[in-house]
Amino acid sequence: MAKRNIRLSTEEILRKTCKEVKEITPNVIALLDDMAETMYDANGVGLAAPQVGVLKRVVIIDVGDGLVELINPVIVETKGSVIDYEGCLSIPGMSALVDRPEYAKARAINRNGQEIFVEGKDLMARAICHEIDHLDGVLYIDKAIPEEDEE
Numbered sequence: 001m002a003k004r005n006i007r008l009s010t011e012e013i014l015r016k017t018c019k020e021v022k023e024i025t026p027n028v029i030a031l032l033d034d035m036a037e038t039m040y041d042a043n044g045v046g047l048a049a050p051q052v053g054v055l056k057r058v059v060i061i062d063v064g065d066g067l068v069e070l071i072n073p074v075i076v077e078t079k080g081s082v083i084d085y086e087g088c089l090s091i092p093g094m095s096a097l098v099d100r101p102e103y104a105k106a107r108a109i110n111r112n113g114q115e116i117f118v119e120g121k122d123l124m125a126r127a128i129c130h131e132i133d134h135l136d137g138v139l140y141i142d143k144a145i146p147e148e149d150e151e
Contacts (some may be wrong), residue, residue: 057072078125
């Protein structure tokens, strides 16, 4: 495993659409392992492959319930709506209000090539949606709700 550099929002790679993983190779497994090390080192709860400079549809999430690895994830169901603050390892020191589903369910494959379903509420739902957005070149700041100035 190796810690990788986290790309910042000013880098063009974060605005590109990622390619589907056609085959789970040793390089994909190494990517998953490296992403986990990188995310934990940065005290994050999620990380998408483009954030470490790789344009593949791979994300990892750990909101405190253990590591979840998703290859080629697709959101298949959402419910509800919650507006809350959101941040990103690629935009250090900032946060903004974003409207996300209260519940989200995604279909993906795991490192063994098996189809899996991952679902979550609240923070897990937010993380699923946030990380999958990265795979399509979307950052949370694109969805941020402008805050009204207090007078």
